[in-house]
Amino acid sequence: MSTAHNAGQNGSFEHRSFPDRSFRDLCAAHGIAVTHQRQVLFEVMQSIPGHPSPEEVYDRVQARIPSISLATVYKNIHLFIASGLFREVSLHHGSLRVEMNDRPHHHMVCTRCKAIYDLDEEQLGDMPQPHRLPNGFVAERYSVDVLGRCAACQDAEPSSAE
Amino acid sequence: MSTAHNAGQNGSFEHRSFPDRSFRDLCAAHGIAVTHQRQVLFEVMQSIPGHPSPEEVYDRVQARIPSISLATVYKNIHLFIASGLFREVSLHHGSLRVEMNDRPHHHMVCTRCKAIYDLDEEQLGDMPQPHRLPNGFVAERYSVDVLGRCAACQDAEPSSAE
């Protein structure tokens, strides 16, 4: 099941990640307080297929809580990420990064300081060969991000999100 | 590799007014004009390991051209990318995107229309196991972008940009 991120599809809870636990339990498990806005935000995010921007989420949440603030949306998205409920899709957003290396290679990205290191193809190991993919997608090449901690960030706190 | 810019031992006068030949050829090949700031920018970028942010590049270029403007740095980085000299590291940066699908999965990214599709881990095949990585980097997980063409873009020309 592959889902186009930019196409509006079945808007239902087909992507729901935690179908059997109440939001209340989830919050307890992750040590965060239950609030109405958090619950609505969580439900709305789960109901949107793909990877909506904070603005899109904000718009949808406003339909149910007209008084909600954009800052609240951001704060809680970060809280959800920090507590492990969600993850960031791409860690190198935030500023333009340029590729000057011509050789085939991949990247190691530090989840804390966002530094990006090159990793030669052979240092990674054998990748599965591109073969039949869903939706008639034809692969040209793989780009792998190895997400983790660089030496300097090994023992530090998780990225500060409030 | 970095083509030294300093005048070196060349006893002759200040007749070193010609910018480095290889950069000049590179510009000719890509149809862009040669300027001093472009040459310095190019050399500086090549000399920095990894993927420096525009600000970092700006700081380093300023050491050699104190009067350079940040806007010039941005304009020329974009020019280098547009002319094919460099490439962008990430295809999806710009605003915070959240992953709410907790099943292990990767992404298929169409290099032409930029659509992003989810791809379950087992559909991709076995990934190499994270093992010893350079620089003491500790891997937490892999994120794979399968770059290629979606069904709709199969037979189309490459996109104009990039």
Place this chain on the structure above:
DNA sequence: ACACTTTTCGATAGCTATTATCCAATCATG
């Protein structure tokens, strides 16, 4: 090398995405 045309540069205002701040409202707990 010189005059002329085109392109690029530098300074800065402005824009978008995101974050900090501060106090009222809400939540957790006894």
Place this chain on the structure above:
DNA sequence: CATGATTGGATAATAGCTATCGAAAAGTGT
């Protein structure tokens, strides 16, 4: 349901980036 801790809302502030425009430099023909 009182009480202290946490969160939400409004908004100012910041970071990263871009548009604009006159001045300066590069490209071009002679």
